[in-house]
Amino acid sequence: MATKWISVREYFKLMATFIFTKHRAQDLLIKLSSILSVLLFWHILLILVFPANTILPTPSEVFIALLDIVTKGDIFAHVFASLIRVVVGFLIATFIGVGLALVAGYYKKVGIFLNPLIEFLRPIPPIAWIPIAILIFGLGNTSAYFIVFMGAFFPIFTNSFFGVNSLPAIYENVARSFEIKKSIFVKEILLKFSLPYIFTGLKIGIGMAWMSVIAAELIGAQSGLGYFIQLNRLLLRTDNVIAGMILIGVIGYVLSWLLLTVEKKIIPWGNRK
Amino acid sequence: MLKLKNLSHHYNNQSRNIKISVLEKINLSINEGEFVSIVGKSGCGKTTLVNIVAGYIQPTGGSIFVNAEKVITPGKDRIVINQAHDLFDWMTVYQNMRLVSNDDNDINKYLSMTRLSEFADAYPYELSGGMKKRLSLARALVVDPKFIIMDEPFNSLDYQLREKLQEELLDIVRKSKKTILFVTHDIEEAVFLSDRVIVLSGKPTQIKKEIIVSLPKNRDSSIRDSMEFIHLKNIIKSEIQEVI
Numbered sequence: 001m002a003t004k005w006i007s008v009r010e011y012f013k014l015m016a017t018f019i020f021t022k023h024r025a026q027d028l029l030i031k032l033s034s035i036l037s038v039l040l041f042w043h044i045l046l047i048l049v050f051p052a053n054t055i056l057p058t059p060s061e062v063f064i065a066l067l068d069i070v071t072k073g074d075i076f077a078h079v080f081a082s083l084i085r086v087v088v089g090f091l092i093a094t095f096i097g098v099g100l101a102l103v104a105g106y107y108k109k110v111g112i113f114l115n116p117l118i119e120f121l122r123p124i125p126p127i128a129w130i131p132i133a134i135l136i137f138g139l140g141n142t143s144a145y146f147i148v149f150m151g152a153f154f155p156i157f158t159n160s161f162f163g164v165n166s167l168p169a170i171y172e173n174v175a176r177s178f179e180i181k182k183s184i185f186v187k188e189i190l191l192k193f194s195l196p197y198i199f200t201g202l203k204i205g206i207g208m209a210w211m212s213v214i215a216a217e218l219i220g221a222q223s224g225l226g227y228f229i230q231l232n233r234l235l236l237r238t239d240n241v242i243a244g245m246i247l248i249g250v251i252g253y254v255l256s257w258l259l260l261t262v263e264k265k266i267i268p269w270g271n272r273k
Numbered sequence: 274m275l276k277l278k279n280l281s282h283h284y285n286n287q288s289r290n291i292k293i294s295v296l297e298k299i300n301l302s303i304n305e306g307e308f309v310s311i312v313g314k315s316g317c318g319k320t321t322l323v324n325i326v327a328g329y330i331q332p333t334g335g336s337i338f339v340n341a342e343k344v345i346t347p348g349k350d351r352i353v354i355n356q357a358h359d360l361f362d363w364m365t366v367y368q369n370m371r372l373v374s375n376d377d378n379d380i381n382k383y384l385s386m387t388r389l390s391e392f393a394d395a396y397p398y399e400l401s402g403g404m405k406k407r408l409s410l411a412r413a414l415v416v417d418p419k420f421i422i423m424d425e426p427f428n429s430l431d432y433q434l435r436e437k438l439q440e441e442l443l444d445i446v447r448k449s450k451k452t453i454l455f456v457t458h459d460i461e462e463a464v465f466l467s468d469r470v471i472v473l474s475g476k477p478t479q480i481k482k483e484i485i486v487s488l489p490k491n492r493d494s495s496i497r498d499s500m501e502f503i504h505l506k507n508i509i510k511s512e513i514q515e516v517i
Contacts, residue, residue, distance in 0.1 A: 170359050173329050176347040178373045178416060188372060192363045269363045269396045 057239040065239035081223040089148025097156030105164025126151035151212030152205035163197025281334035294477035310463035313473030352413040
């Protein structure tokens with residue numbers, strides 16, 4: 001009896017050290033186990049609870065489909081098409097979003113002018129722009145760039161604008177006393193002070209851009225991961241649909257990680273908090 | 274020479290539709306190489322005075338002259354060292370200096386004078402409170418201003434560090450031969466640092482008394498125990514206490 005009690009206690013102790021000790025390898029294991037537990041739940045649900053199911057594939061079937069589309073290689077053309085659309089739309093949104101925020105922060109009147117416009121357009125979801133985009137730009141990449149832009153622009157602009165507006169008055173006074181040129185003030189003080197805020201916007205923006213491109217491709221495109229999912233839905237290949245969704249998730253994760261890495265590189269003072 | 278002539282300032286309280294007078298007819302001249310302190314109770318308008326002299330706000334009456342020339346905007350001739358953190362966090366110590374000066378020799382000279390040479394590549398968040406203040410001072414000195422205006426610069430620091438920085442400041446001022454307008458509510462600090470102490474009255478603030486500090490120019494901490502020092506402190510203290 002006593003030995004059993006000790007072993008239970010030992011077990012919990014082990015679990016506790018496993019969960020609360022900050023080791024990278026253990027963190028990785030915990031992260032992996034979170035994904036594995038979902039897969040396991042999904043598998044058990046289909047096998048035990050819905051044994052008669054013929055609509056939804058099991059994780060292993062999806063894994064085989066994923067392996068199949070990756071080894072055949074056709075999927076990469078779709079991935080590439082989506083990525084190009086995201087990169088183009090996201091870069092345009094970044095330049096315009098950050099640029100406009102700097103102008104609006106520096107010339108307060110421009111900020112006041114833009115505010116109602118931004119607040120009015122911001123709640124409109126990017127997919128609501130799809131019909132208008134197709135009407136204006138037709139079925140093609142330009143429409144997709146526009147939808148991605150609409151998805152990424154608002155989080156980038158609003159966060160950057162918030163950053164620019166948060167510049168303490170004391171920095172403006174220091175710049176005035178030291179007679180720092182306008183161009184240097186904008187580049188070295190206003191922009192660099194706002195960088196942490198801008199990156200918050202970029203991180204939200206890249207997620208929105210990725211979501212928007214898939215939505216745009218579901219409706220009006222002949223290539224891309226969204227199109228791939230839509231096509232396989234019509235072919236009743238649900239395993240491929242879910243494999244495509246998994247790819248979307250993985251690529252979205254990689255994009256965020258890339259931005260985080262760039263952020264750490266160019267904001268070395270950011271770790272002061 | 275820095276000259277404040279009939280300097281007055283009031284705020285308009287729009288909700289109550291009244292004028293609130295902050296400063297009234299301040300006349301003051303500071304000669305080159307002089308260290309002048311302004312002491313007064315908290316909220317008596319010291320920071321408003323600093324902001325006006327720096328050119329950040331326009332006085333509602335009177336003028337400021339630098340060597341007989343009227344000034345209305347901020348400029349390199351009058352650099353302010355603030356009570357609050359005013360260093361650029363995203364720039365290293367060297368970059369903070371480089372933003373305001375292109376002369377590497379000067380930058381190195383003043384970093385060495387303020388004992389920061391070894392920390393040229395550090396970011397402000399890596400510096401101690403005292404080091405940050407020394408960097409603000411080095412940054413001010415490197416543009417060779419005619420006047421340095423210090424607005425309670427050591428306020429946020431503990432007592433021991435304040436005393437140490439006061440001595441260092443005196444040493445640096447002696448070496449750089451700068452003219453300083455120093456604003457504080459700390460009487461001992463004012464006496465220790467200054468050639469002249471200006472006591473401000475309550476609102477609307479005017480100059481209540483001007484006291485010449487007749488202590489030797491070369492001072493160290495031991496002077497704080499001298500009779501003369503204590504006497505001066507008491508005079509200023511009683512002047513301030515008379516203010517309602």
